[in-house]
Amino acid sequence: MCKALIIGAGGVGTVVTQKIAANPVFTDVMLASRTKSKCDAVAAAIGGNRVKTAEVDADNVPQLCELFRSFRPDIVVNVALPYQDLTIMDACLECGCNYLDTANYEPKDEAHFEYSWQWAYQDRFKAAGLTAILGCGFDPGVTAIFTAYAAKHHFDEIHYLDIVDCNAGNHGMAFATNFNPEINIREVTQKGRYYENGQWVVTEPHEIHRPLNYPGIGERESYVIYHEELESLVKNYPTIRRARFWMTFGQEYLTHLRVIQNIGMARIDPIIYNGVEIVPIQFLKAVLPDPKSLGANYHGQTSIGCRIKGVKDGKERTYYIYNNCDHEEAFRQTGTQAVSFTTGVPAALGASMWAKGLWRGAGVFNVEEFDPDPFLAELGEQGLPWHELFDVNLEV
Numbered sequence: 001m002c003k004a005l006i007i008g009a010g011g012v013g014t015v016v017t018q019k020i021a022a023n024p025v026f027t028d029v030m031l032a033s034r035t036k037s038k039c040d041a042v043a044a045a046i047g048g049n050r051v052k053t054a055e056v057d058a059d060n061v062p063q064l065c066e067l068f069r070s071f072r073p074d075i076v077v078n079v080a081l082p083y084q085d086l087t088i089m090d091a092c093l094e095c096g097c098n099y100l101d102t103a104n105y106e107p108k109d110e111a112h113f114e115y116s117w118q119w120a121y122q123d124r125f126k127a128a129g130l131t132a133i134l135g136c137g138f139d140p141g142v143t144a145i146f147t148a149y150a151a152k153h154h155f156d157e158i159h160y161l162d163i164v165d166c167n168a169g170n171h172g173m174a175f176a177t178n179f180n181p182e183i184n185i186r187e188v189t190q191k192g193r194y195y196e197n198g199q200w201v202v203t204e205p206h207e208i209h210r211p212l213n214y215p216g217i218g219e220r221e222s223y224v225i226y227h228e229e230l231e232s233l234v235k236n237y238p239t240i241r242r243a244r245f246w247m248t249f250g251q252e253y254l255t256h257l258r259v260i261q262n263i264g265m266a267r268i269d270p271i272i273y274n275g276v277e278i279v280p281i282q283f284l285k286a287v288l289p290d291p292k293s294l295g296a297n298y299h300g301q302t303s304i305g306c307r308i309k310g311v312k313d314g315k316e317r318t319y320y321i322y323n324n325c326d327h328e329e330a331f332r333q334t335g336t337q338a339v340s341f342t343t344g345v346p347a348a349l350g351a352s353m354w355a356k357g358l359w360r361g362a363g364v365f366n367v368e369e370f371d372p373d374p375f376l377a378e379l380g381e382q383g384l385p386w387h388e389l390f391d392v393n394l395e396v
């Protein structure tokens with residue numbers, strides 16, 4: 001018997017709830033979020049009274065605890081926003097629940113993300129005998145599991161790791177983000193950062209870029225940005241000499257982003273407008289398309305993977321492991337686009353790894369610390385097949 005509580009009824013929460021509800025390892029399923037009507041709509045689409053719903057403010061620990069004490073979840077899947085990570089972890093500790101998320105904590109007033117805040121919960125989760133699984137979406141998530149799989153099966157030492165994330169989809173809008181606009185814009189406007197020879201190298205935003213070829217897609221301009229899994233991967237694989245994260249952006253997207261920043265709409269500090277305090281980026285989120293709504297007209301594919309160079313049996317080798325996901329196919333299956341799909345499927349699968357006793361432990365874990373084999377054995381069946389290429393030109 002395993003009871004799962006999902007928090008957050010956005011694009012990702014919709015996919016997670018569908019996948020968890022379809023998995024018999026979960027006996028009871030609840031979806032809770034700030035706006036209950038959104039949870040009700042997801043539950044109604046699944047049907048059969050399989051999913052209970054509730055309203056909760058996940059910034060509020062007493063409210064979370066009240067919900068946890070009444071539903072008594074074994075595992076809480078946090079797919080609200082990164083701002084809520086710590087309050088949900090606090091409530092899990094207080095009520096004896098296990099925890100899983102897809103994005104690391106970010107304070108609202110500082111566009112800065114790192115694992116230190118959540119790693120600081122290690123002793124408390126350990127003492128409570130509870131598991132906290134961090135970063136179980138696609139990136140972070142599957143990218144770290146791909147790296148763990150490479151380290152386990154194909155390399156004695158990994159030396160160079162380049163995570164490549166291409167969205168070659170077209171949603172027909174001039175500008176929209178593929179997941180929560182506020183979080184997305186905060187992420188992609190930050191300075192670039194990568195790891196080299198034991199140090200972090202900081203670049204201007206989008207300073208390093210080059211065309212890379214993606215399987216089944218072709219060439220796309222790709223930009224080095226900072227991404228959170230780099231932090232845990234260089235810690236867990238100390239043989240890594242250089243680790244970078246590349247993301248593709250179209251010129252139209254970058255132009256809009258530059259204008260948004262130049263006119264102050266990406267500001268995260270409050271301003272007074274007509275006597276009311278507003279945060280420009282939150283206002284912008286309210287007028288941009290809801291990422292959940294993009295699916296209906298989205299065509300094309302995403303391609304995310306790891307390009308790795310290292311040694312095996314004394315010989316240098318290269319390795320590329322990746323998944324391509326089709327926006328239209330994701331929409332057909334779940335009513336959401338591929339970015340919500342590629343995030344929600346791994347989160348639900350990670351929760352089922354915990355429920356089946358395959359990923360357990362007392363403490364706070366990044367996903368690469370668990371056995372990648374059972375997860376990757378099921379990932380394809382869940383809708384995200386993956387492929388391997390050996391001894392190819394990695395371009396990076």
Ligand code: NDP
Binds near residue numbers: 033
């Ligand atoms: P959305 O904005 O679509 O959904 C977020 C949901 O959380 C909304 O339903 C929102 O409620 C709810 N929420 C926000 N604040 C609170 C609160 N205080 N209490 C309760 N509920 C709250 O985001 P996405 O679904 O696109 O993304 C969800 C998460 O997934 C984000 O953390 C994002 O960073 C992460 N992500 C991870 C990726 C990965 O590969 N690892 C990739 C993409 C996303 P309301 O509807 O009322 O606004």
